[in-house]
Amino acid sequence: MRLPVVCCCLLQALAGFTQTPAIYDVVIHEVMPKPTPVAGLPPYEYIELRNISTAPVQLKDWRIAINKREALLPAYLLQPDSLLVLCAPAAVNSYNIPNIRGIDRFPAIADDSALIVLYDAFRRVIHAVDYHQGWYVGGKGIRGGISLEMINTAFPCSGKMNWAPSTALSGGTPGWPNAVGAGTIDPGKPDLLFASLTDSLHVLLQFSKTLDSALAADPARYQCSGGIKVNACRVIPPLFNNVELRLSAPLQPTAVYTIQTNGVADCNGEVSGIYNSITLGLPQFPLPGEVLISEVLFYPPPGIPEFIELYNASRKVIALNELRLCARKADGRFEVFKKIMNAGRLLMPGQLLAITTNTALLCGYYHCKAPENIQETGSLPSMPMAAGRIVLLRADSTVIDELPYTDGQHFPLASQLKGISLERLDYHLPAADGSNWQSAAATAGYATPGSPNSQRRANAGDSLNIALLPEVFSPDNDGTDDQVQLSWQLPGPGFVGNVIIYDLQGKPVRYLARNVLLGNSGYLSWDGIGENAVVLPPGIYIFFIEIFNPRGFVKHWKRTVVMARKLN
CATH class of the missing domain: 2.60.40.1260 (Lamin Tail domain)
Structure with missing residues (x-):
């Protein structure tokens, strides 16, 4: 029944x-x-x-x-x-x-x-x-x-x-709906962050999010250069954001390969359309001077983490699990070694990588042009605001690079140092050379984590160039010539700029820059808004540009631009 x-x-x-x-x-x-x-x-x-x-x-x-x-x-x-x-x-x-x-x-x-x-x-x-x-x-x-x-x-x-x-006054909501509950968020994309190697036949890919295991376990969704195929892959629990690939042939020493993903989605069905490829190679042991300290932020704004940026100055592929960071005490002894990461993320030749304790906070404050070049770690060495010594070394205590820094290495005309990083000017000169460091440019956001430094040593052939384009702009938000851009190329670091915009009657209508520390190259944009935040009338405007440095160099320019408006 x-x-x-x-x-x-x-x-x-x-x-x-x-x-x-x-x-x-x-x-x-x-x-x-x-x-x-x-x-x-x-x-x-x-x-x-x-x-x-x-x-x-x-x-x-x-x-x-x-x-x-x-x-x-x-x-x-x-x-x-x-x-x-x-x-x-x-x-x-x-x-x-x-x-x-x-x-x-x-x-x-x-x-x-x-x-x-x-x-x-x-x-x-x-x-x-x-x-x-x-x-x-x-x-x-x-x-x-x-x-x-x-x-x-x-x-x-x-x-x-x-x-x-939690935003609850009690500090949490155990047994009750979450105080921060919301109907929408930006779930982000499953970006391919970096690769590490377990051996010459096995590659471990690190993604930013949990993946759809069925899709991510399909070998057809991965292509490797150099005639190598992906024979099998395994999505690793419990986070399912790591995929281990087994290759058809071993990677060869000194060769560089590219792995491309295709249609690897997260558990929400999202696919990354930008960060879906990675370069890799067999890592080699780092020697002194092959990985350099490139930039440091030791006096961050409140609530923003410090960072230390590294640069692979060699032709080797370096595994980050071989490197340590620490501070050196006044008596010369090392403080506690800080392991950058347990996994052997690969630092490719010529690559920059900023190490910080909170990527989201750092890149929420500074413009991280290359977010794939930011690595989060558990903790950084102590970096006092006045002076300190940062050491990059191997696990066997071999020093790879060392930076003795002071706040006196910042730009001498800077009114305050909080939130400004120190950038290395020349990778061929030692970090211990105090003149080899300069404050990051204001026009670059005062720090450039994971991106080329805004300040660099002058090279032969560097010249001073100023350009104001287009000659006619129309700030009507139609997507064409809505702004005029003042760009520059300078012959070295440490230049300061003033930019004042005048109308034809000689009245200053906008102070675009006042004693701003400039990078070797950069730009400032103007959208036709005056100093009082009101849209200015169409007509001819004059840019007065002054660039100087503490060594007595001063140069002035005048450039004109036409601001046009569409007729109704």
Whole structure:
């Protein structure tokens, strides 16, 4: 006798029947990694889960792992769109919520960083979160008492961009909807960030986001130059943002290869159209002088991280896991070595790479023209604001490069030093030469992490050139000649510029630059707006340009431009 469908459903409900969950049916929804000093919640760590599927999920025999320490979850039927808070048994009674369970041997949640993985009863990864202190945007909550909350459950694999410090007055929302919850975010693209090698036959690709495992595991989506094919590939759990490729033939020493991806999507179906190729080669051991310190920011603005930029001055491919950074004490001894990264990311010949503790904060403040040349690390050496010594070395303590810096190396006419990096002028001169460093140009944003330095030593043939183009511009936002651009090429570093725009009556209408430190090359744009933020009338305008340096060089120019308007 067949039971009616209604009866079957009733029996299943009474038995607590659930379907086998899929990945992301249950997500890690909130994390309290550092509960003290308290902001309003009890002083205990917790993890909140949320069922974002349309069916109940039985959590019996599921596991939560924190930095590889695991705990077994109790039997609990998590209903659709419901929350469950997990914590140590001693913390349960401190929260006045029913949807909470104490977990025996609840793993400690590290303050600075942790990989949290949720496994189902069959040990399949359901969700994973790899947080670090940089997720506390703007430094909010980094001292403790504020949780990290997921913004939008529709993008569970978007990582850092889908998390934010709780805005609740109590510091978190355990058992309740997240305070930072929002309907839309920019989930970003699954950019190919860098490659490392396990051996000459195996390449590990690092992507910025969790991938669609089925698509990413297809060898046909990867092409390697040099006549080498991809025989097999494996998407590595639990974050599924690393893909290991097995090549048909070993990579050859000193050769450089390119790997191109095609249609590798993330779990939201997004595909990167820009950062989808990478160059690589077999790494070689770095020798002194082959990797150089190129730029440093040791006095950042409040809430912005420091950075140290490296330059591969050799023809070798260098693995970053061979390098360390540290500070040197006044007595000559080394402070604690800072490993740049565990994986052997490859630093290619001629490549720049800025090392920082928070890419999002750094590139939110400075213009990172080449975001692929920014590498996040756990910590940097101490860099006092007045003076210090930064050492780049190998794990065996062999010094590769060393920079003794002081704030006196900044441009002497600078009114303040906060937020201005020091740039190396010449890679052929030693870092210890104090005259080989200069403040980054104001016109370059006061720092150039991951990009060529705005200041460089004069080379033979460098000349002084000024150009103002186009000669006629029309600021009507039609996409054609909406701005006039003043560009320059200077014969060396350390030049200062003043640019004043006059009308035909000789009245100054816009101060485009006042004692601005210029880079060797650059530009300033004018959109026809006057000093009082009002659009100026059409007509002829005169640019008065003054460039000078502290050594007594002064030069002036006058250039005219016509601002036109369309007739109605």
